[in-house]
Amino acid sequence: MIDPRTLRDDPDVVRASQRARGEDEGVVDKLLSLDSRRRSSIAAADKLRAEQKSLGKLIPKAQGDERAELLAKAKDLAAQVKTAEVEQTEASEEFEQLHRLVPNLVHPDAPEGGEDDYxxxxxxxxxxxxxxxxxxxxxxxxxxxxxxxxxxxxxxxxxxxxxxxxxxxxxxxxxxxxxxxxxxxxxxxxxxxxxxxxxxxxxxxxxxxxxxxxxxxxxxxxxxxxxxxxxxxxxxxxxxxxxxxxxxxxxxxxxxxxxxxxxxxxxxxxxxxxxxxxxxxxxxxxxxxxxxxxxxxxxxxxxxxxxxxxxxxxxxxxxxxxxxxxxxxxxxxxxxxxxxxxxxxxxxxxxxxxxxxxxxxxxxxxxxxxxxxxxxxxxxxxxxxxxxxxxxxxxxxxxxxxxxxxxxxxxxxxxxxxxxxx
Structure with a gap:
């Protein structure tokens, strides 16, 4: 697979490589969109897991109504974490599948063209x-x-x-x-x-x-x-x-x-x-x-x-x-x-x-x-x-x-x- 950092930092290089190979350069924008979704879903899931962890430390110390409120909040957070993890998995899998279809970059000095253009x-x-x-x-x-x-x-x-x-x-x-x-x-x-x-x-x-x-x-x-x-x-x-x-x-x-x-x-x-x-x-x-x-x-x-x-x-x-x-x-x-x-x-x-x-x-x-x-x-x-x-x-x-x-x-x-x- 090509380096995801190259995709993010220099997408024009990937586009040029795709054109040189005779491949679809539109895949670059799709990958960038999927990468953005993937990274956002990871960040969102990480944030929710951090909240869940912090909440978990508070529950043992709470009593009465406060404890009941915290438990209800923990239940809601658990559901949010599960949803976020599903989104993270789906986004990562979609990115991975498309990422694997993209061929390697080409050397800038390699001649462009098909089989007879060596x-x-x-x-x-x-x-x-x-x-x-x-x-x-x-x-x-x-x-x-x-x-x-x-x-x-x-x-x-x-x-x-x-x-x-x-x-x-x-x-x-x-x-x-x-x-x-x-x-x-x-x-x-x-x-x-x-x-x-x-x-x-x-x-x-x-x-x-x-x-x-x-x-x-x-x-x-x-x-x-x-x-x-x-x-x-x-x-x-x-x-x-x-x-x-x-x-x-x-x-x-x-x-x-x-x-x-x-x-x-x-x-x-x-x-x-x-x-x-x-x-x-x-x-x-x-x-x-x-x-x-x-x-x-x-x-x-x-x-x-x-x-x-x-x-x-x-x-x-x-x-x-x-x-x-x-x-x-x-x-x-x-x-x-x-x-x-x-x-x-x-x-x-x-x-x-x-x-x-x-x-x-x-x-x-x-x-x-x-x-x-x-x-x-x-x-x-x-x-x-x-x-x-x-x-x-x-x-x-x-x-x-x-x-x-x-x-x-x-x-x-x-x-x-x-x-x-x-």
Whole structure:
């Protein structure tokens, strides 16, 4: 949730953020009205409770008619307190419900617009010019015996698959390389739950505009996560953290599940857009004033991983209308995909400021020992989709694939993946 003090002290900032996101700015005035009602009802209830307490001290000392009068007054006050508390509860709940629907503020430098209005910050590497017609990743996988889409569909339905043989080895090697890098940079590796409670999923902001993307187990009232960001955000829910030694950094390895609602007909070939994949995700808790610097570090760590797989990529500054509910600013790294002659997202890193932590009750103590809300950030280190970029960019004319040098130790030293028939 956004800070209520920002709403009260600088509502124009919230209005501008809503406009930039393409959201209703009228919600700001509704929230201000509800906040005023909520605070007035709290003050009124507190005043009545104070009167009730003072009266309660007088009754034992009173006698006769005075006592009877005080008891009658106490009865009337009790009824008033009950009414005031009902009003306080209703006003607070109405404010809370609307407050939770408002997305995070946006960074003033984030480009405005929708999905196609991103700004390219830089290009790294040049797309390779092949002297043969390059194959797409599905054709390469089939030749390598790395993927079985047909049996995946037979077992689980469309957009499911089996990674087989070198396909499974490639994913495990890639994710292990990501964990190795994260650990070397002070992250604590975590294998996280993939089922979470509703309050954790809602706390991270995934049950708002993007709830249609989330799988739900209704009988158990649990949700399947689309990223380990969710359980890692919930890991310290309702806690006060010690950030005296700097940020808390975790690297979560998990299977991820996305319904891909509304994406039918898009990227249905192969494993670019699927319902289940594996990912290593960085997640950080830090002081709010350090969040932007930490965001830059997360992007740098992502670029280090991309350098290890030796693919051309670009970095984009995501437009405000495509940030998602929780992000204040988001940078994506997109790798070149030869078969599509375009760039496709491989990593994403978001600065969520205090938005998620305020919903989940995660705080730290400042230099004066006072509890303050932490900032949270996340960033991708590797996913199943990276296999697409590796295979297509490093393919050879005979369908073999050169293994990037940094990845070779995680594949038992293998330098070239060769077609299964060879």
């Amino acid at each position: 700004v390219v910050l830089k290009h790294v590497g040049e797309p390779k010019k092949f002297d043969f017609e390059p194959k797409d990743h599905l054709e390469l996988c089939e030749g390598l015996g790395a993927l079985d889409m047909e049996r995946g569909a037979k077992v689980s339905g469309s957009r499911f698959y089996f990674l087989t043989g070198v396909g499974a080895q490639l994913q495990l090697g890639l994710l292990n390389m990501a964990i190795a890098q994260a650990t070397a940079n002070g992250f604590t590796p975590m294998i996280t739950p993939t089922l979470v409670r509703p309050e954790i999923m809602a706390g991270t902001g995934f049950l708002g505009a993007h709830s249609s993307e989330v799988y739900r187990l209704r009988d158990d009232d649990l949700y399947l996560v689309g990223t380990s960001e969710v359980p890692l955000a919930g890991y310290h829910a309702d806690e006060i953290l010690d950030l005296g030694d700097g940020p808390k950094r975790y690297a979560g390895w998990s299977s991820c599940y996305r319904r891909e609602a509304g994406s039918y007909g898009k990227d249905t070939r192969g494993i670019i857009r699927v319902h289940q994949f594996d990912k290593v995700e960085m997640f950080v808790y830090t002081r709010p004033e350090d969040a932007e610097a930490e965001h830059a570090r997360l992007l740098d760590w992502e670029e280090q991983m991309l350098a290890k797989i030796e693919v051309p990529y670009r970095v984009i500054d995501t437009a405000t209308g495509d940030l998602g509910t929780s992000a204040y600013r988001k940078f994506d790294c997109e790798a070149w995909v030869p078969s599509q002659q375009t760039y496709r997202e491989l990593t994403s890193t978001s600065n969520c400021t205090t938005f998620q932590a305020r919903r989940l009750g995660i705080r730290y103590r400042d230099d004066d020992g006072r509890p303050q809300t932490v900032a949270t950030l996340n960033g991708t280190l590797a996913t199943t989709r990276w296999i697409v970029a590796i295979l297509e960019n490093h393919q050879l004319e005979d369908g073999s694939v050169r293994v990037p040098e940094a990845l070779r130790p995680f594949l038992g030293g293998t330098e070239v993946l060769t077609p299964a028939s060879k």
